[in-house]
Amino acid sequence: MESLSTQERTRPVVLMSGQDCQTILVVEDERFVRDVTCELLSEVGYHVLSAESAVVAKGFFFPGMQPIDLLLCDAVLSDESGVDLSRDLSRISPELKIVLVSGYAASIVSRPFDRERTVHFLTKPYSAASLMAKIQCALRVAVPSGESLSDPVAGSGPPAGFATVL
16 A cells, blocks of 8 residues: 655545535544545535544635534544644634544543533444434534533433533
8 A cells, every 4th residue: 555645644635515515524533434424424415524634624724714514523633632623623713513523431522612612522433323413413503501412312412421511
């Protein structure tokens, strides 16, 4: 297998769905998980942006940028915490909805955000149905500070002790 150059590894990848719709930025350092997630989201009609690192994800946020509706981000990335990345990007784009994904304990992602910032959490491994339910919930529901975002999809609500409004 050929090795990618540093420039190729840090270049943002844009996957188009063919429909003018909501845009989701998927930040996942595991290539297989990222590719499958992006393919699924694209197939159901989302405009999908893909990044394998925090550095690449930040490249999508610049003056005059295409609006990004939702950040679907692994909480633990190889180059930066997904929690820190989410916090930084939400400062640049205050309307950005956030779904953090992790197979690790909730304590890894429980560091505080601004009090008014609602963050959704999805545990790994997740099914296509739970992923879609969590994304739809995040995109359509404005949850006031302090309310829980649990939904009936198994494994998609916040783990015990996880503050949904971080």
